[in-house]
Amino acid sequence: MSAPAPPVNKPLSAPQKALLKLGLVRDVDLALHLPLRYEDETRIVRLADARDGQVVQIEAEVMSSEISLKPRRQLRVRVDDGTDTCVLRFINFYPSHQKTLMVGARVRVRGEIRGGFVGREMVHPAFELAGAELPAALTPVYPTSAALPQAYIRKAVLGGLRRAELGETLPPAASSELHGRPAAWRQPLWTLRQALQFLHQPTPDVPLMTLEDRSHPAWQRLKLEELLAQQLSQLEARRIRAAMRAPALRPAAEATLHAQLLERLPFQLTAAQQRVGQEIDADLQRDLPMHRLLQGDVGSGKTVVAALAAARCMDAGWQCALMAPTEILAEQHFRKLIGWLEPLGIKTAWLTGSQKTRERREALALIESGEAALVVGTHAVIQDKVRFKHLALAIIDEQHRFGVAQRLALRSKMTPDSQGAPLEPHLLMMTATPIPRTLAMSYYADLDVSTIDELPPGRTPVVTKVISDSRRDEVVARIQAQLEQGRQVYWVCPLIEESEAIDLTNATQTHADLSAALAGTEVGLLHSRMPVADKKAVMSLFNEGKTGVLESTTVIEVGVDVPNASLMVIEHAERFGLSQLHQLRGRVGRGAAASACVLLYSTGDGPRLGETARARLKAMAETQDGFEIARRDLDIRGPGEFLGARQSGAPLLRFADLATDAQLLGWARELAPWMLDHEPVLARRHIERWLGGKADYLKA
Numbered sequence: 001m002s003a004p005a006p007p008v009n010k011p012l013s014a015p016q017k018a019l020l021k022l023g024l025v026r027d028v029d030l031a032l033h034l035p036l037r038y039e040d041e042t043r044i045v046r047l048a049d050a051r052d053g054q055v056v057q058i059e060a061e062v063m064s065s066e067i068s069l070k071p072r073r074q075l076r077v078r079v080d081d082g083t084d085t086c087v088l089r090f091i092n093f094y095p096s097h098q099k100t101l102m103v104g105a106r107v108r109v110r111g112e113i114r115g116g117f118v119g120r121e122m123v124h125p126a127f128e129l130a131g132a133e134l135p136a137a138l139t140p141v142y143p144t145s146a147a148l149p150q151a152y153i154r155k156a157v158l159g160g161l162r163r164a165e166l167g168e169t170l171p172p173a174a175s176s177e178l179h180g181r182p183a184a185w186r187q188p189l190w191t192l193r194q195a196l197q198f199l200h201q202p203t204p205d206v207p208l209m210t211l212e213d214r215s216h217p218a219w220q221r222l223k224l225e226e227l228l229a230q231q232l233s234q235l236e237a238r239r240i241r242a243a244m245r246a247p248a249l250r251p252a253a254e255a256t257l258h259a260q261l262l263e264r265l266p267f268q269l270t271a272a273q274q275r276v277g278q279e280i281d282a283d284l285q286r287d288l289p290m291h292r293l294l295q296g297d298v299g300s301g302k303t304v305v306a307a308l309a310a311a312r313c314m315d316a317g318w319q320c321a322l323m324a325p326t327e328i329l330a331e332q333h334f335r336k337l338i339g340w341l342e343p344l345g346i347k348t349a350w351l352t353g354s355q356k357t358r359e360r361r362e363a364l365a366l367i368e369s370g371e372a373a374l375v376v377g378t379h380a381v382i383q384d385k386v387r388f389k390h391l392a393l394a395i396i397d398e399q400h401r402f403g404v405a406q407r408l409a410l411r412s413k414m415t416p417d418s419q420g421a422p423l424e425p426h427l428l429m430m431t432a433t434p435i436p437r438t439l440a441m442s443y444y445a446d447l448d449v450s451t452i453d454e455l456p457p458g459r460t461p462v463v464t465k466v467i468s469d470s471r472r473d474e475v476v477a478r479i480q481a482q483l484e485q486g487r488q489v490y491w492v493c494p495l496i497e498e499s500e501a502i503d504l505t506n507a508t509q510t511h512a513d514l515s516a517a518l519a520g521t522e523v524g525l526l527h528s529r530m531p532v533a534d535k536k537a538v539m540s541l542f543n544e545g546k547t548g549v550l551e552s553t554t555v556i557e558v559g560v561d562v563p564n565a566s567l568m569v570i571e572h573a574e575r576f577g578l579s580q581l582h583q584l585r586g587r588v589g590r591g592a593a594a595s596a597c598v599l600l601y602s603t604g605d606g607p608r609l610g611e612t613a614r615a616r617l618k619a620m621a622e623t624q625d626g627f628e629i630a631r632r633d634l635d636i637r638g639p640g641e642f643l644g645a646r647q648s649g650a651p652l653l654r655f656a657d658l659a660t661d662a663q664l665l666g667w668a669r670e671l672a673p674w675m676l677d678h679e680p681v682l683a684r685r686h687i688e689r690w691l692g693g694k695a696d697y698l699k700a
């Protein structure tokens with residue numbers, strides 16, 4: 001299935017390197033590299049029939065060819081096809097252009113017809129001498145790079161298509177009534193080779209709309225194949241984990257930690273928290289590794305659910321690790337967990353990359369000896385030097401910020417059972433970015449999902465206002481009013497330095513402006529490039545109420561919990577993603593005071609607010625429901641950006657669209673388990689064809 005390797009001693013050419021960079025390694029990779037669009041070179045159009053703005057191919061005689069110097073040096077060639085004339089204009093040209101386009105030559109030209117000052121023209125059209133036979137199929141235009149000319153990639157793709165092993169991997173049962181053939185299937189079902197051959201070289205009579213909207217039967221076949229490969233791989237991952245063993249965390253009869261923690265909590269769990277807690281408890285008591293995603297909106301109380309899961313783990317005599325993507329978020333968890341668990345006699349270790357050597361050495365010793373039953377930290381938790389005595393539960397917060405490598409690293413922390421066999425730790429992943437249903441059915445099909453769909457009582461609604469930055473003075477006055485009531489305020493900026501690329505007010509300048517405007521108020525400054533000790537000091541002052549305004553970059557996006565903060569101002573809100581805006585808004589409304597979020601958008605000299613940015617701000621103003629926000633975010637950004645690091649190493653859907661192909665996804669979900677059970681060889685071939693070496697991510 002692989003393309004022939006070049007001679008060992010011969011270095012790769014620039015186009016060969018470009019192919020590898022695009023991931024086009026195997027013949028089947030080339031065959032699945034589909035065109036972005038097509039050009040119709042199958043027919044000649046009369047100039048008299050061509051419309052302005054239309055891309056056409058003509059055959060005409062060169063009437064004149066000259067180099068003009070005004071307004072700039074350019075080659076101007078007038079051609080006549082017998083029905084009309086046209087000027088071919090080249091700003092960049094070579095002697096070979098002049099040689100081919102000499103007076104009297106008959107040429108075939110393809111380009112966009114425009115209306116110019118001196119008649120119709122084409123700027124930088126493609127051209128060649130007339131006489132060659134017209135192609136029988138539309139000409140594909142492929143995704144490529146500067147080092148990879150279209151002519152080269154066309155030849156490479158057709159070679160790969162010719163050599164690739166494209167035998168049938170869909171079983172005959174795939175078309176039976178048992179598996180509910182989708183209505184999108186057209187009779188007869190195209191084979192994969194037929195579909196690919198057509199999409200690389202479609203006939204000129206095909207309705208272009210069916211290629212553009214991917215409704216053509218050839219496209220439907222590829223979507224079915226791709227969705228099936230995804231579902232097979234996800235289900236296979238689930239079954240691989242089902243064959244592993246994990247500690248069965250059944251609490252001893254005298255276990256009291258979980259009950260004591262529940263008693264000490266200063267609030268009652270919501271019904272949703274109780275429900276997901278029971279789902280997690282049931283998983284932990286089995287000897288199969290839990291692989292569960294805990295999702296809940298901002299402020300829904302995921303941390304306490306995680307703490308109770310950790311208590312179950314420690315009640316059974318095992319260690320638990322909690323990992324967060326940033327030190328600020330990790331410290332937030334650490335502070336909460338210490339407050340809840342230390343009075344119950346639990347020793348907690350703190351582990352981050354910025355620790356001093358002595359502090360780190362002491363933490364590592366506590367972890368290795370098992371004296372620290374709970375370990376909280378950043379990526380440092382999974383480094384090689386960290387050795388657990390008996391790790392049974394790993395909790396990952398904001399899981400979309402962690403890639404496959406980090407989750408695989410947890411495997412190195414496995415603990416042997418009494419017979420010496422390795423035990424896989426249970427894995428609980430948390431996210432405050434709710435996963436839309438279609439995404440959960442596809443990219444997260446290998447996970448069990450628990451949802452906290454209820455906010456704790458006492459959370460005040462946050463009023464969201466979208467305001468032009470021309471009304472900045474009004475916002476500052478609003479801040480002053482909040483400060484006079486004893487409240488605190490966040491002001492978030494997207495950058496910390498001036499940039500020539502995008503003219504945004506930097507955080508340092510904003511800090512100076514706010515300090516001047518709010519005389520007598522302590523304004524804190526927090527950004528990602530500050531030393532860790534300085535960040536901690538700034539956050540401590542804000543937590544203690546000694547700082548009235550915290551001016552910050554997005555390092556406060558998650559985890560920061562200051563109930564007295566009642567106003568969030570987000571500057572250049574049009575630069576932020578929808579999920580990020582929702583996370584930032586979630587930093588206020590945590591106390592009893594009425595809270596607001598102001599989205600300041602720029603009306604400077606640049607272009608007007610784009611449609612995407614406008615849609616994000618509109619969504620923020622219209623809803624506070626995290627699930628609705630997530631749905632709109634998926635619509636705006638697509639799954640690639642939405643998924644974040646979780647899918648690092650995993651193939652995103654290239655052909656299917658979750659918004660329009662839900663019926664095909666349902667078919668793939670139904671067929672996948674049947675195929676793994678009854679046609680395992682075909683299933684393996686199907687996964688290998690579509691994923692190849694990328695399937696390694698399934699182990700995570």
